[in-house]
Amino acid sequence: MSSTSSDDRTTPPTVWLAHGRHLGSDAADVLRANLQRRKDAGTLDDFREHAATEDTPDRVLEARWRVGAEVTVRARLTLSPVSSGGQDWVLAAEAEQPWDLMWPSPATMFWPGTSDVFWDRDAATGLRLRELSLLPEDEKDIRRLLRQAVRSSWAVHVVVHEAMTTDQRGRRPLAGMLPPSLRHRVVEHRALPHQLPVVNWALKDFGVEVPRGGAAVLPGRPVAPGYNGRDFAVRSVFLDGSEPTELLATVTRFAGLPKPLPEGGREAVTALREQWQLLTMEEELARERALVQMYSEALEAMTKSRDLYREAAERAGEALEIYRQNAPAPLEPASRDPQTGSPLQQLGRTFGRWKETLRPAARDEAADRQPD
Template sequence: MAKKSTSPTTVPDTAWLGRGRHLGPEPEQDVRRNLIALKAAGVLDDFLDLDPVEAARSTVLHPRDESAAPGPSARRLFEARWRVADDVTVRAQLTLYDAEARRKESEGVTWVLAAEAERAWDARWASPALMFWPDSDRVPWDHDTVPGVRLRTTNYLPKADDELRHRLRDVTRQSWFIHIVVHEAMTPDAIGQKPISSFLPPSLRHRVVEHRGTPEQAQIADFAMKRELSVRMPRGGGVILPTAPQSPDYDVERSTVRSVFLDGSEPTEFLDRIKEFAALPRPLPTEAERALTQLRQGWHLLTPDEELTHAQSMVTRYAEALEAMTNSRDLYQQAAEAAQAALAEVTGGDGVPRPGTAGAAKAEGSPLSAFTKAFGRFRDPNK
């Protein structure tokens, strides 16, 4: 797996990260069925279904970073490995988090997906989301962590000004996805209502959330976005929303398109701007950094060659540990023998202390000095 050095605040170009919510009753079962089907079809090389407790114990026992173990709120961990572009291996982990309180509020179960390839990610590759989740509208896995927002569909902006501004703040501060807003110059037909994100390459398709403003929302949407995000909403056009705080690489002009025709045709200009925006350096949220660390350091689904390498590494480490224990035992034994010799020197061998002759013994030859030398060897790790 690629381990290239990147800024800790920027998403590596080898990674694909996503976070959302599943609102259905059996998210684990939905994932298992999809993984089994894709492995049977030869899409996946292999997959693994892990209990978080077992995964955490395995991470701690193996010579890896303990911080890579799933958190205490994790309820299930899935791993999958597949190949793209014939020879590029992709490894991915999907973690489902226990959220009983949220489930009571109908907010679903939160999931975090981290995938990494052996080279820079290509948007034309298969979406990691569809390696775990089924590509079916009947499975509600594609909800954002921001309530009321969903992938794979058009999300109409709230009518009320306060709710609209609240929505804009939430999606730019909390969401991991790229958010775009399209204004409908006139009410489109069924073909025009199809999300334009469906025209995007597979890996980018599930990183983009589309919002729509109705014809009568032109002014209110423009005012809200100008006030909250310092961007404008062109009538009949589209805009890519910045993240908060706004990245220095964000260009308002390059992120705005004046015309987006919603007639079923491919909006080439806007799609190119989205691809350009997606290629910019992205901030790495703390939770995303943990997910990436867990993927890199807490990986369990090893190939046979990796298993062999790992076993050899474990043998070497155990041998080193055994040698260190043996050395420690020898040091303890030497210290004990030195202490016994010092005690014999002080007592004359019969356990009864002998009074020292005045002037006969120098300071370095005193009983205290003998003990100090004996135990000094034990304390000094270099001896």
């Protein structure tokens, strides 16, 4: 697993992310069967399914394979049911070096490549990832769809304007001509000739304008640093079945931008890195050694703390003993007769006798002063 540090808000260059929807309830069975076929064919090194619990009802599957010159890829797919039916899936893959778009798409490692299994739906818009989609006829629906595409989708959305009515050759999907790792991350929208004003009105707030007969790559949210609507617009796209070289280069360039993590993307990357369980024998051994080392260091720290505490207690005891030996003897309290009471009581009695003695003399003096 790559430990390359990166900004928490930016997708690491080693990571591949996708978010889609499977229209059915058998997604886990489809995944399990395809992963087993891949493993039997030697495409996958191994895969594993996590047991669902009450705390984590989502299904989680992990897979590991190698690409290029023995570069290991680890991927984690999470299935979550949705209220409208079907299951959302989040797929996070990470390689041991920066991701190469010419590597196989992680989606094809988990999902079958056949078109009869509807797993390749964009979770935000519901549109297929491997096909082109005509924009709806209603203007309100167009605005709603394009805003969802910009604000909520993890995919790369491309709008192509058909300047004139085209035939089947002009409806060739863009995904099949893209690098393998981009084919399941792109949604292609087709605007009919009369829909261009509505499209540009809907995209005005996002700083994007689709040229007549051209195409534009939508920014997404958050907007990637360095994105400018003019730089990712293609002025003309020939819809005659030929390869749109400039448009393909523009989409690929956009995919290479350092993009901020989408909502939920950080959690997917963190789970891939911190909750990974599909370990090789060497990795299991390394992990156990690391645990032994950690416990050994903790035990050593506890032992050292105990010894320091014992030494401090012994020194405190020695200091107390020295103090006791050198302290001056306490003064003995003055002995007194229990019948006489305390000195304060004795003083009170003395003062009372002196007052009684003064009283007769005071009376005699007062009598002498009275007139006859």
